[in-house]
Amino acid sequence: MTRTQVDLGLRADCASCFGLCCVALPFQASSDFAVDKPAGQPCAHLRADFRCGIHDRLRESGYPGCTVYDCFGAGQKVSQQTFAGRDWRRHPGTARAMFAVFPVVRQLHELLWYLAEALDLSEAAPVHGDLRRTLAEVDELTRADATRLQGLEVGPVRERANALLLRASELARKDLPGRADHRGADLVGARLRGADLHGASLRGALLVGADLRGADLRRADLIGADLRGADLSGADLTGALFLTQAQLDAARGDTETVLPPGLGLPTHW
Structure with missing residues (x-):
């Protein structure tokens, strides 16, 4: 916080x-x-x-x-x-x-x-x-x-x-290269393992059950993104914008998931 x-x-x-x-x-x-x-x-x-x-x-x-x-x-x-x-x-x-x-x-x-x-x-x-x-x-x-x-x-x-x-x-995010825009995108169950989403906009995106293992989510904007059941194992969320503890609690992950300061690994991971 x-x-x-x-x-x-x-x-x-x-x-x-x-x-x-x-x-x-x-x-x-x-x-x-x-x-x-x-x-x-x-x-x-x-x-x-x-x-x-x-x-x-x-x-x-x-x-x-x-x-x-x-x-x-x-x-x-x-x-x-x-x-x-x-x-x-x-x-x-x-x-x-x-x-x-x-x-x-x-x-x-x-x-x-x-x-x-x-x-x-x-x-x-x-x-x-x-x-x-x-x-x-x-x-x-x-x-x-x-x-x-x-x-x-x-x-x-x-x-x-x-x-x-x-x-x-x-x-x-303006100085980050290749900033993908997935605002409001339907990415339910998407196969995004290892995806380069550095600096991407995922505002309001539906990522329910998405495979984000090992994904690069550094400085990604995650405000309002639905991460229920998304697999964040090994993903890098360093500096992710507007990510909340509730979003993490709704997702899956492991001890290799890198989180921004102030957020903790959910007990069920």
Whole structure:
């Protein structure tokens, strides 16, 4: 994590959250979740203390989707700041608003994460001023009251931030040769073993189940790339842009996979 990401509280603190991801969000029975659960209904495994009753065996219990979710610190922000520590069990009147606000703040916190990372890119200095202003604006939005947050349209905010993130990415990669552009590409199951993707744009690319063993992903832009089940064994992700721990947790790899600073090898690799 960058210093700015730490200062903004963008790491999830489940002990300070009222289990919001386990209640507010829906999930469907699939390879990621064992059962269906509608939005607003607590997961059957959520305990009275808002902790997960099967946290240490989520994958074996059929809930790998939970292991790759990251709220970027939105859970504790909504629980402790927006609703001032009033939980939805003891104060049921807060439940509907709290569950509506959480996904909004989560999206804003994700934007803050990326904006903070972009500010850490020295090559993106020409847009650092705009990045700082946008980060401050988004941070202020996360501190709004529940009424404003429920009515907030995140789309326009995301569009403005994404334009800056794209520019920062281009500046960070501009001097790299052969920068392949695979933005939004359907690369599901693609055979990319040993591929030269140094400095490539893989923004929003579908890399589900892709074979990326030994691939050169140095300085590749991976914002929003779907890496579920992708094999990153031996891949070099040095300096990869906008890569998150959740993306790595959704992928496969080994001890030979080279990661950027601040990210760790998932325990299931």
